Amino acid sequence: xxxxxxxLLAVDGVVRLWKETTFRGIxxxxxxxxxxxxxxxxxxxxxGETVEEAVIREIKEETxxxxxxxxxxxxxxxxxxxxxxxxASVVFILDAEGSPSAGDDxxxxxxxxxxxxxxxxxxxxxxxxxWDFIRS
Numbered sequence: 001x002x003x004x005x006x007x008l009l010a011v012d013g014v015v016r017l018w019k020e021t022t023f024r025g026i027x028x029x030x031x032x033x034x035x036x037x038x039x040x041x042x043x044x045x046x047x048g049e050t051v052e053e054a055v056i057r058e059i060k061e062e063t064x065x066x067x068x069x070x071x072x073x074x075x076x077x078x079x080x081x082x083x084x085x086x087x088a089s090v091v092f093i094l095d096a097e098g099s100p101s102a103g104d105d106x107x108x109x110x111x112x113x114x115x116x117x118x119x120x121x122x123x124x125x126x127x128x129x130x131w132d133f134i135r136s
Contacts, residue, residue, distance in 0.1 A: 007077065007086040011055040012042030012126070014093045014133045015067055017100070017111055025113045026130070027096070028122075029062050029106035035083060037123040038110070040130075042089065051090045059094065061104040067094040073133055081125040091129055093136075 015027040028038045041062040045054040052069060059067045070093045077088035100109040112118070114134060119127045 007088045009045045010087050010089040012040040012089050012091045013055045013059050025111040030108040032105045032107040035123045037121045039123050062106040063100040065096040067096040
């Protein structure tokens with residue numbers, strides 16, 4: 001019997017960083033591995049893990065932040081959204097406070113005001129995701 005082929009399942013987080021009631025910006029990582037550029041923090045869902053657990057774990061691993069899920073932004077599943085292979089991603093909007101620090105596969109962590117997001121340097125379909133977030 002042939003094993004079924006399905007897309008890989010990932011999560012991404014649009015992390016809104018706050019200092020009390022003041023919005024500081026959106027957290028983006030600078031990727032350590034190809035494809036290089038800026039990305040939302042996120043990664044692959046592990047066996048036995050919910051997508052909600054995965055996004056909290058990935059954000060902690062890549063940014064050091066303890067984030068709280070606010071809502072689901074959407075599911076992004078275009079077969080060409082990731083140049084490496086077919087990946088479907090569940091994207092959440094989250095809130096966090098504190099000072100992010102790069103970890104796991106993040107070279108650096110950056111905080112961008114919405115008007116300063118480097119859309120021309122975003123990898124995958126993260127530019128489209130952030131436009132959806134801004135319009136939401």
